[in-house]
Amino acid sequence: MTEKAAGRARPGGRAALVVAAVRKATDELLEEVGFEGLILPEVATRAGVNKTTVYRRWPTKVALVTDLFLSRTAEQDLGRDTGSLVGDLVATLQDIVDNLSSPAARAVLSMAIGGVLDDTALAAREAFWAERFHRSAVIVERAVTRGELPPGTDARLLMEDASSPxxxxxxVTGQALTDADIELFATRAAQRAGTTGG
Structure with a gap:
């Protein structure tokens, strides 16, 4: 998609098309060359936009990769209702596994480990976790309504307990995760939280 072509889109749609193209190009390049090999001019070329367009919105590759990561996680349907607490936790843990397998997530982890997160990325990380815990809290609310958890159960502690392994x-260990592992982690966390069913 060229900028000229994007300019022919309906009013207000050009910016969204450019953002989508840049994010797609970034995702592809992260898969091909990793975070260390990612350079913004190459992202612009792959996306079919001028490099100044990229630099204006994402002045650094840290900002670009952070934006890509947050956009991907925002698309996830957290807190799906499977009918039971354990089922909801399993679905959430599987979402985490899927999310962490993406090129953007691997790049963000590389940045965090390498200590290259800038203030914007650090703030985005805090916002990401706050939003994730907020959206996941519905799982606990449903479980309390169903009688699986006692009122007053701390949603954040439960999600930390389930997701930490x-x-x-x-x-850390790089060990493979099986469906049985995920179910075990979910069941164990639910039991520790005081389930009475499900």
Missing amino acids: VYFRLL
């Missing part, structure tokens, strides 16, 4: 496996 997943992050540990994926980011």
